[in-house]
Amino acid sequence: MAVIERIVNWARIKSPWIIHFNSGACNGCDIEILAALTPKFDLERFGIILKGTPRHADVLMCSGPVTRQTKDRLIRIYEQMPEPKFVVAVGTCACSGGVFDGCYNVLGGIDTVIPVSAYIPGCTASPHAIIDGVAKLLGSLKKK
Amino acid sequence: MDRVIIPIGPQHPALKEPESFRVTLEGEKIVDVSLRLGYNHRGIEKACESRTFMQNIYLIERVCGICSHSHSTCYIQAVEDLAGTEVPKRALYIRTLVGELERVHSHLLWLGVAGHEIGFDTLFMYSWRDREIVMDLLAKLTGNRVNYGINTIGGVRRDISKEESEEILKAVDILEERTKYYIEVATQEVTLINRLSNVGKLSRADVELLGAVGPVARASGVDMDTRRDDPYAAYSEVSFKVITADNEDVYGRTLVRVGELMESYSIIRQVLKNMPDGPITVRVPRKIPAGEAISRYEAPRGEDVHFVKSNGSDTPERVKLRAPTLANIKAVLKMLKNYNLADLPIIIAAIDPCFSCTDRTISIKKLDTGSTEIVDWKSLREYSIEWYKKRGIRF
Amino acid sequence: MIIEEEIQQKLIKNYNFLEEKIRIPRARRIYFEFPADKFEGLLEFLMKEILCNMLCTMTGLDAGDTIEVIYHFARKDGIIVNVKISVPKDNPKIKTISNYFPSAEYYEREVIDLLGAEVEGLPEGSRYPLPDGWPDGQYPLRKDWKSDVLEKENK
Numbered sequence: 001m002a003v004i005e006r007i008v009n010w011a012r013i014k015s016p017w018i019i020h021f022n023s024g025a026c027n028g029c030d031i032e033i034l035a036a037l038t039p040k041f042d043l044e045r046f047g048i049i050l051k052g053t054p055r056h057a058d059v060l061m062c063s064g065p066v067t068r069q070t071k072d073r074l075i076r077i078y079e080q081m082p083e084p085k086f087v088v089a090v091g092t093c094a095c096s097g098g099v100f101d102g103c104y105n106v107l108g109g110i111d112t113v114i115p116v117s118a119y120i121p122g123c124t125a126s127p128h129a130i131i132d133g134v135a136k137l138l139g140s141l142k143k144k
Numbered sequence: 145m146d147r148v149i150i151p152i153g154p155q156h157p158a159l160k161e162p163e164s165f166r167v168t169l170e171g172e173k174i175v176d177v178s179l180r181l182g183y184n185h186r187g188i189e190k191a192c193e194s195r196t197f198m199q200n201i202y203l204i205e206r207v208c209g210i211c212s213h214s215h216s217t218c219y220i221q222a223v224e225d226l227a228g229t230e231v232p233k234r235a236l237y238i239r240t241l242v243g244e245l246e247r248v249h250s251h252l253l254w255l256g257v258a259g260h261e262i263g264f265d266t267l268f269m270y271s272w273r274d275r276e277i278v279m280d281l282l283a284k285l286t287g288n289r290v291n292y293g294i295n296t297i298g299g300v301r302r303d304i305s306k307e308e309s310e311e312i313l314k315a316v317d318i319l320e321e322r323t324k325y326y327i328e329v330a331t332q333e334v335t336l337i338n339r340l341s342n343v344g345k346l347s348r349a350d351v352e353l354l355g356a357v358g359p360v361a362r363a364s365g366v367d368m369d370t371r372r373d374d375p376y377a378a379y380s381e382v383s384f385k386v387i388t389a390d391n392e393d394v395y396g397r398t399l400v401r402v403g404e405l406m407e408s409y410s411i412i413r414q415v416l417k418n419m420p421d422g423p424i425t426v427r428v429p430r431k432i433p434a435g436e437a438i439s440r441y442e443a444p445r446g447e448d449v450h451f452v453k454s455n456g457s458d459t460p461e462r463v464k465l466r467a468p469t470l471a472n473i474k475a476v477l478k479m480l481k482n483y484n485l486a487d488l489p490i491i492i493a494a495i496d497p498c499f500s501c502t503d504r505t506i507s508i509k510k511l512d513t514g515s516t517e518i519v520d521w522k523s524l525r526e527y528s529i530e531w532y533k534k535r536g537i538r539f
Numbered sequence: 540m541i542i543e544e545e546i547q548q549k550l551i552k553n554y555n556f557l558e559e560k561i562r563i564p565r566a567r568r569i570y571f572e573f574p575a576d577k578f579e580g581l582l583e584f585l586m587k588e589i590l591c592n593m594l595c596t597m598t599g600l601d602a603g604d605t606i607e608v609i610y611h612f613a614r615k616d617g618i619i620v621n622v623k624i625s626v627p628k629d630n631p632k633i634k635t636i637s638n639y640f641p642s643a644e645y646y647e648r649e650v651i652d653l654l655g656a657e658v659e660g661l662p663e664g665s666r667y668p669l670p671d672g673w674p675d676g677q678y679p680l681r682k683d684w685k686s687d688v689l690e691k692e693n694k
Contacts, residue, residue, distance in 0.1 A: 028209025028290040031253065035279075038256075038272035067186070068670065099206050103187040104679055104686035105670075124209060124290040178664070187686075189653075190679050225565065355593055355642035374567055374617035436570065438611055438619055440595070449595045449611065466596035466646075474641050 012058055012084075013141050015047030016134075019057035019081070023074055023110075025064025028124035029091035033061060036127040043131060046138070054080040059137070065093040066113050067105045078114045086117040086137060090130060095119045169485060177480045179473060192463040197223055197432055197454075200463065201295055207465065209290050210253065213239075213246045214443035215450070215465065216295045221376055222452040223297055225437035227428050233378070233420045235299035240378040241312075241415045242286065242294055243441075244408045248319065249278040250444035251401045251408075254496045255326065258398065261489045262339050263529035264539040267329070274322045277315050284308060299425030309416050316409050323405045330398055339537050340395040344479040344491035347392060356475040358446020358468050359404070360495050362388045363396035370442040382414045394494040401496075430458045443468055445496045469497050486531035543569055543618060546589055553584060567618045575624040575633060582636060585622075590614055594640040599650035601681045606631045606656055626656070635660040653680040 022030050036043045037050065051057050054077045066074060078087070089110040092098040096109040110116055120133035168176040188207060192200045204219045205212040217239055224231060252275040259267030279289045285308060286292035294300050330336060346356070351364045361368055369386040371379045387403035389396035434456040441448045446468030455461040472495045479491055532538070546569060547561045554573075561571040573581055585591045591612035600607040605625040612620045626633055633650075635658050637643045647658045648667040655678040669679075678684055 026206045026209045026212075028206070028212070031209055032290070035272060035276070038276070039269055040273060040276045065186075068672070099203055100186050100188075100191070102686075103191050105187050123206070124288075126289055187679060190686075352592065353641065355640060368615070370617075373615070374613075374619075435564070436609075436621075437564075438568065438595075438621060440619075447595070451596070451598045451609070451611070453600065462598070462600050464596065464598040470645055471642055473645065 009141065013138050015049075016058045016086075016138065017049050017051050017056055018059045018061050019051050019054050019077070020061045021063075021074065021077055023062060023064040023066055023070040023094075025091065025093055029063035029094070029122075032124050032127050033063065033090060033130060036130045041127040041131060043134070046134070048134070054078075055082065057081055058085060059134075060085065060087045061090055062087060062110050063090045063094050065097045065100050065106045065108065066110060067107060071107060071113050074110070074113050087114055088118045088120060088133060088137065089116045090120045090133075091125045092121050092123045095121050098123060167480075167485070167488065172484045172486070174480050174483055174485060174488065177477050179477060189463055189465065192460055194459060196430070196458045197297060197460060200460065201297070202293065204463075204465070205291050205293065208467070210250050211246065211443040211445065211448070211467075212291045213242050213294070214441050214448050215467075216293075217243065217377070218439050218441035218443075218448050218450040219452065219463070219465075220295050220297060221441070222437040222439040222450050223432060223454075224428070225439065226435045226452065226454050227297070227432050229298050229426055229428050231299055232423045232426055234303075234422045235424045236378045237415050237419050238300045238302075238304060238424065239295065240382070241304070241412060242282070242292060243377065244411050244415070245278055245282055245285075245312075247408050247444045248405060248412075249275055249282070250496075251405050252278065254401060254444075254493075255398075258490065258493055261493045261525060261528075262336075262539070263532070264336070266539070267326075270322075271326070274319060277319060281312055281315055284311070296425060298428040299423070301425070303424050304419075309419075312412065313416060316412055320406070320409050323402065323409070327402050327406075330402055335537055335539060337395060339532060340393070340398060340490070341391070342393055342395075343483060343487050344394045344494055345392050346475055346479050350475065350478055354474040354478060355471050356446075357471045358443075358496075359397050359400045360446065360472050360475060362386070363400045364392040365390045368447075370440050370447045374440050376439070376441065378415060381418070382411050384411050394490055397494045431456060432458070432460075445469060446471060469495065472497075484531070486528035489525045489528050540566060542616065543567070546618070546620070549588060553588075554581070567616075568621070569618065570621045570623070572623045572625070575626050578622075578624055579634065579636075581622065582639060585612055585620060586639065589620065591620055594636070594643055594646075595619065597643065597646035597650060599654040599656060599680065601628075601654060603682075604628055606650075606654055608633060608650060608656070610636075631656040633658055637661065652678075654678050655681065 020033055035041065054060070060078065060081060087110065089095050093100060094110045097106055100106045101108065118133050118137045120129050122129050167174055188203060191203060195203060201216050201220065205216040207215045252271045256268040256271040259265065259271065282292060283289045285304060286294045286302060294302055346360070346364050348364045348366055351361045351366045365388055367386060367388055372386055384407045387400050387407060389399045391399070432454045434454050436453045438449065438451045448468055449466040451464040452460055453462040476492060476495050480488060483491065540563060543563050543566070547563065550561060551558050557571055561569060563569055591614055593613045595611040595613050597611070598609040600609070602625070604627065606628055607623055607625050609621055609623045624633070633656060635643065635647055637647065644661065644664065645667055647661060650656045651658055652666055652669045
């Protein structure tokens with residue numbers, strides 16, 4: 001079984017499928033995630049595809065701070081993803097609540113609700129930083 | 145024919161923002177639409193009251209990542225009105241320059257998103273590749289690709305050097321070539337014209353009744369542009385045309401936005417040529433005198449309105465923002481009626497929605513399923529592309 | 540400022556009590572206060588005689604014992620006419636203007652949700668901008684409202 005596990009892991013590293021979720025961000029980080037897919041940065045050369053449903057995805061890329069209502073929705077999306085799954089918090093707001101920390105509808109960063117595997121800070125997190133963060137995540141998977 | 149209600153949203157409607165449309169269908173035709181907003185509410189207006197005027201600049205910039213300079217400039221103009229400052233001319237010119245660069249990047253972004261919504265992914269990739277030229281310029285000028293932070297009360301924080309001016313002029317030349325190509329595509333590519341014409345019609349009378357603003361209003365022949373009607377920054381000293389179209393549909397909105405790109409290049413060239421020398425900022429006291437001020441700005445999506453009330457201390461008494469998309473919502477609901485479900489993605493995308501500006505709060509509602517079908521934006525988009533492929537329109 | 544002063548004169552001619560009460564702090568901005576019960580008449584005057592064709596937005600304010608609502612109307616030439624009405628906080632009723640300006644519906648819902656005003660005559664519709672589960676009686680934009688009030692309610 002170890003061989004199969006290694007093959008599956010290899011497939012996962014070589015071609016992680018992403019789902020993107022915006023829990024109420026200002027859009028800056030979402031646009032940068034989309035920009036990472038365009039010709040200048042081209043995330044797709046890593047085998048990364050943006051999928052529409054959590055059931056097909058390996059990695060959840062989340063931007064924006066978490067609020068009262070988003071909390072339930074975010075947990076539900078996380079639970080719909082098949083194991084093993086990874087969460088990437090993109091942007092300062094997703095890491096810690098950012099500039100909205102303390103506002104009446106904001107609970108904080110993503111890690112107040114679900115476990116996060118990689119943090120990509122920045123306001124906004126530029127596509128260079130996003131690629132770096134994703135590459136580091138894939139590198140850490142390789143070591144396993 | 146039975147009526148079916150389809151809730152669309154809140155995950156991933158246009159521009160990956162949460163909001164919920166409940167669409168009532170009769171067969172293929174949209175009969176009624178109701179909208180549940182309030183998904184992006186973050187409590188910014190309340191937060192502004194406990195931060196100083198200077199700290200609020202950075203908070204208000206993050207209302208929206210695409211039109212951040214519009215919001216921050218509009219707010220600063222109101223504060224400067226209250227403080228009675230005379231902002232140095234060079235600062236006004238730099239603000240105009242960054243504002244127009246923002247308009248260029250926003251319209252190119254829209255062009256890509258509109259292409260993506262109708263299945264024309266090549267246009268998406270092309271226009272976002274060109275958009276990177278503008279993003280690099282902005283990063284060089286201001287230090288960041290988004291959320292520039294160039295404004296301060298009384299002027300701007302960074303100056304522009306001669307080398308940067310030359311670079312901007314060269315980049316604008318390249319962008320103008322590319323935009324001419326997009327205009328050719330928009331005016332001569334028959335498939336595109338067929339796909340976008342007669343979709344999402346909004347008559348001139350409806351624009352005036354429902355209070356639509358920006359390119360949506362201009363595409364129905366209404367000649368309104370805050371840069372000309374209520375001039376601010378350096379707009380009273382540059383000459384530009386207000387682009388309108390008579391098509392009243394999504395195609396008209398495309399033509400208006402592409403035309404505005406060309407005008408922006410002309411404004412940028414004029415601003416760089418006539419940039420006056422002098423200081424870039426003037427000192428303003430921490431405590432702003434009591435009073436009320438309202439200021440307007442022509443953001444890429446339309447007219448942005450900010451109202452600031454001060455009580456003489458160093459924190460504002462009240463800050464109110466009204467972003468352009470909120471003014472266009474009623475128009476969208478009118479535009480969707482009697483069109484096919486397959487047209488819904490492009491009609492909503494055509495107002496260039498920025499629900500993050502609109503709501504400024506965050507909350508997401510759990511949808512009740514009941515006897516309705518839940519459709520997410522991606523499948524709706526794919527459905528609409530397939531529907532049109534069957535009718536001979538493929539890209 | 541010629542046009543702004545003409546507008547000022549027209550308003551004073553029709554409403555004598557506005558004499559000395561209309562402020563023009565800069566070009567294209569006119570501010571004055573008006574009694575809430577006579578507001579509808581003023582609205583029709585503004586639309587027909589002063590040619591205000593657009594409602595920019597409405598701002599709600601908590602002013603201690605009263606709730607103030609400022610209506611910002613714009614003309615085609617860029618002049619904004621700002622009218623402030625006050626209603627007592629223990630009976631904050633205003634009438635809707637969405638029959639004249641349909642876009643007012645969202646601005647009025649904002650004042651209802653965030654300040655607790657009551658608007659008579661609004662059509663049916665969902666609330667905006669607060670979420671569905673928001674507890675009753677909590678009006679975030681009121682000066683005495685603090686966000687830890689919500690924490691205590693949740694616990």
